[in-house]
Amino acid sequence: MKLHIWGQGIEPSVISPECIASAWLICQVLDSTEFQIVTSNNTNISDIGKLPVLITKDDGKLNGYEDIANYLLKGDNLKGKIIKAEDQVLDFTLMHFLQTRFDALNKYNLYGDTKNYEIYTRKLYPKFLPFPMIYNQPSKLHTEALEQAQLFGLGSKSLGFLGFLGLAKTSDEIIPDTEYINSSQDNDEEEEDYDHDDGKEQKPISSLHEAQLIQKSKKKALLKETRTSIKCMNLLGKYLGQLTILSEKNEFKFGTSERITPSELLFLAYMYALTYDGLPNRFLFQYLSTQKKHILDSVKVPIQDFQKNMEFSTFTQPSSSESPSLWNEILYQFNKLTY
């Protein structure tokens, strides 16, 4: 069996907690000789354009964590900690809740937060994808992620003057440095030229004035982002509050019990991603460690367990036809390559 996921080397990536949960699950349920985890990062392998995908021994294809969990937990004598949920309805509705609400939080944390995006997430793609595919995909995923976070109120969707026509873009568009009038890239020679022209080609705005304006707008953007970050923490607090109500009725255990259901495993994977220690700005982690310490403490042990039990020997690189290269993409578009 082959499990295709987002990741690099022996690490499933936090950009897809579903992939992390699938990798944890398969390592718990099967012997390491029975399967391979391929960090292929190629969404074309999936029927529905989304990883994870499990390819079974008889060439069946299972798309998405939910189907993979159902398939792997079919038998009765399972090894490992994970069991099928007794309350099936709660299990799949909870999974839907996590895949929408927690996913939006994760997307905002990785893509919406400027520091995390620029220092961590954006730099992942060159590791995931071969040249030249690194250019198109990431910016598309970035826009999509921001839109998805916006659906749950994270990030502002300013429609602007022409918003009702669908013409206006989101207000968060970044203006590249070269677009400024007194751009820092301007070399000194040019400036000297202007001086010789005796003021005939004067710039419409002085560099000091522009620098002030830019600083002002940057300050504004920073304030806006802080506000959204607080909203994000609030939402996380609200969602965890709902889960706490469930846990008071013993219907949800934050992964502390002996046996863990597929939806709880997915919850742990999301918590792992939200508090991931490789991120430069761990505002959600800080929020949790001050406001929801008990939850953070209770998920820590099972997460470490699952990470430890991951069979690193099963991780393999994608084969040449599985890799998301330009050549494969072209073949795929022309139906010459099917997965």
Add this chain to the structure above:
Amino acid sequence: MVAVPEPVKKVFEAFPLVEQMPVSSATPGKSAQLEQRKYYFTQTSETKDLNNDEKFTLGIHNVIEFEGRYIPTDPVSLSQALILCFRNGLKLPTNTSTSPTNGAHSDHAMLTLSYVASPDNELPILIEDTGSRIIRTGTMVNQILSNKYFDKDIKGLYLNQFLDERLYDMWVLCMLTEHENLQVQSYWNQTFSDMIGSDMELSKLFQDMTHWSGFRIRHAHLFNQLKTSTGDFWSRSNRKLLKNYYLTEVERIQKKLPILVQSVVEHPILKLKLASYIVIFDTLLSETRIGQVFHESDDLVDARKIILSY
């Protein structure tokens, strides 16, 4: 007191400021046409008395006849109509209650609209007339309901989210992928567009439909393929992805349907929502794959009974 300068005073005296009342643009013909598109809910002895001038109108795509009642053609509008009936002690519109001369009809009605009339380009919308007019979109109404009924009931809340999102997506997916097999025209009111049925119009409709309830944003990976000149929805690879996703979802829902039906029994709101989906999938979309799934299910009889009790 500062004295008003003489020239200014003269101007204002020459042109006295009088507030003009808005002139009603309704002509008898226009109101008659509006009246034709209205389907009044039936009054019962349990109908809650609102203040005299308070009334609501539910804007929907179109209606069909279902066992002597008029029901909306899409599941969300149907569930909202039923929930309005449930909360206000009303019954669904019938043949007799639609004529305003009949005593059984209430002040509240369903009105067929074009979806572009709505602020967010999707129906249903709830128009409340309480002296001033408040328009609420379907998403807002769902949010209000969710806050009212599921504040403490977390399992119910998750189930409600599942029905509102996954089953709704199922309906959109079914429309997008299987519309060739359907008489799609009857789902939309013809008054606004004689062109419906033409390829151009349908293409526009389905393109807009992909945005309803954020479907396209939530399933961005289905629309990820290269864009073509004819608009990305119709591109071959996107349609393949949509179709694959539709088939996977049909299978998933099929497995869940029996336990879903059991789990909503005790909750009036969830029961009405699920029943709406079952009836719409079965009556209007019976030719489609998802229609078949619902048709074979044993829970159909119950769902019909629930609707017929309104």
